[in-house]
Amino acid sequence: MVHAIRIHAPGGPEQMKWEEVEVGAPGPGQIRLKTTAAGLNYIDTYHRTGLYKLPLPLTLGMEGAGTVTAVGDGVTDIKVGDRVAYASAPLGSYSEERLMQADRVVVLPQGISDQTAAAIMLKGMTTEYLVQRTYKVKPGDTVLFHAAAGGVGLLFGQWAKALGATVIGTVGSEDKAKLARAHGYDHIINYRTENFAERVKELTKDAGVPVVYDGVGKDTWAGSLDCLSPFGLMVSFGNASGPVPPFEIATLAGKGSLYVTRPTLVTYTAKRADLVNSAKALFDVVSSGKVKVEVPQTYALKDAAKAHADLEARKTTGSTLLLP
Numbered sequence: 001m002v003h004a005i006r007i008h009a010p011g012g013p014e015q016m017k018w019e020e021v022e023v024g025a026p027g028p029g030q031i032r033l034k035t036t037a038a039g040l041n042y043i044d045t046y047h048r049t050g051l052y053k054l055p056l057p058l059t060l061g062m063e064g065a066g067t068v069t070a071v072g073d074g075v076t077d078i079k080v081g082d083r084v085a086y087a088s089a090p091l092g093s094y095s096e097e098r099l100m101q102a103d104r105v106v107v108l109p110q111g112i113s114d115q116t117a118a119a120i121m122l123k124g125m126t127t128e129y130l131v132q133r134t135y136k137v138k139p140g141d142t143v144l145f146h147a148a149a150g151g152v153g154l155l156f157g158q159w160a161k162a163l164g165a166t167v168i169g170t171v172g173s174e175d176k177a178k179l180a181r182a183h184g185y186d187h188i189i190n191y192r193t194e195n196f197a198e199r200v201k202e203l204t205k206d207a208g209v210p211v212v213y214d215g216v217g218k219d220t221w222a223g224s225l226d227c228l229s230p231f232g233l234m235v236s237f238g239n240a241s242g243p244v245p246p247f248e249i250a251t252l253a254g255k256g257s258l259y260v261t262r263p264t265l266v267t268y269t270a271k272r273a274d275l276v277n278s279a280k281a282l283f284d285v286v287s288s289g290k291v292k293v294e295v296p297q298t299y300a301l302k303d304a305a306k307a308h309a310d311l312e313a314r315k316t317t318g319s320t321l322l323l324p
């Protein structure tokens with residue numbers, strides 16, 4: 001038996017229980033892993049509250065790294081002792097040990113530690129598809145990213161800057177503003193004290209930006225549309241402040257023939273080749289030093305409920321690790 005953080009009912013962090021679970025031997029196509037680090041992500045809170053519904057009971061966690069302790073039939077490219085990482089369903093990274101589909105993990109290169117991998121697999125592959133595939137960020141672009149000092153935010157600022165863009169970010173405090181400036185952002189707006197759409201218009205001399213990356217959701221949706229230039233792309237990729245309410249599609253006409261997309265990492269890494277390429281691009285940009293990885297908070301895995309409470313109270317910055 002090993003320990004894992006599980007929920008039996010949707011709700012607040014108090015639903016998260018440190019329980020004994022049976023892991024078993026890997027079936028065909030599976031591997032067994034000893035977790036060395038699990039990553040904390042905002043999506044974990046959506047799974048906990050039931051905003052994203054999953055069958056219960058459930059071991060939480062989509063992101064982690066570990067050492068392979070057993071492989072099932074048909075697994076040929078991964079062996080016992082390999083260091084691997086993943087950002088994928090099925091959930092279960094908040095566990096001392098677990099089973100995982102072998103085709104959903106990548107073997108870690110020497111230069112990427114387990115803790116770095118657990119800090120970036122989900123947030124960093126998300127950043128990869130956001131800057132390279134949802135919208136191809138290029139030199140000369142000015143782009144807007146909300147929650148710039150968060151887990152995805154600190155990676156995004158550096159990566160977009162490395163691609164030659166001018167990067168505008170929003171944050172909820174002055175400390176976060178300082179941190180975001182040190183991670184690629186050229187301009188920072190405190191959206192708790194300033195009207196960010198007006199500031200974006202000022203910064204772009206009324207032109208607006210060709211793309212807004214919005215993981216905040218409900219509170220920033222309307223203002224984000226006002227930041228876009230004609231034909232601009234609204235990338236609504238999360239709901240930290242709550243889900244975006246239904247909207248009139250005609251709004252997009254009135255604001256200049258806008259586009260909207262609601263992307264997920266699941267779709268962008270569904271094919272094995274896309275997963276491998278995304279992870280490789282991420283490891284390359286981190287190894288090159290262009291994107292540095294910040295882990296300002298670590299918690300013992302058994303204290304994951306405290307980590308959830310802090311994330312939802314906007315107390316964390318950058319990536320957060322849960323350590324078994």
Ligand code: NDP
Binds near residue numbers: 041239311
């Ligand atoms: P963060 O570390 O960015 O934490 C969320 C941040 O959102 C907070 O720190 C806070 O920053 C800001 N925020 C604004 N309003 C609120 C609010 N009412 N309550 C809580 N936080 C608020 O999280 P992640 O890096 O894990 O994820 C960022 C977003 O990206 C999330 O919405 C997540 O779901 C989404 N995401 C989507 C993916 C996809 O493929 N679609 C993949 C990965 C992440 P501040 O105090 O500065 O406002």
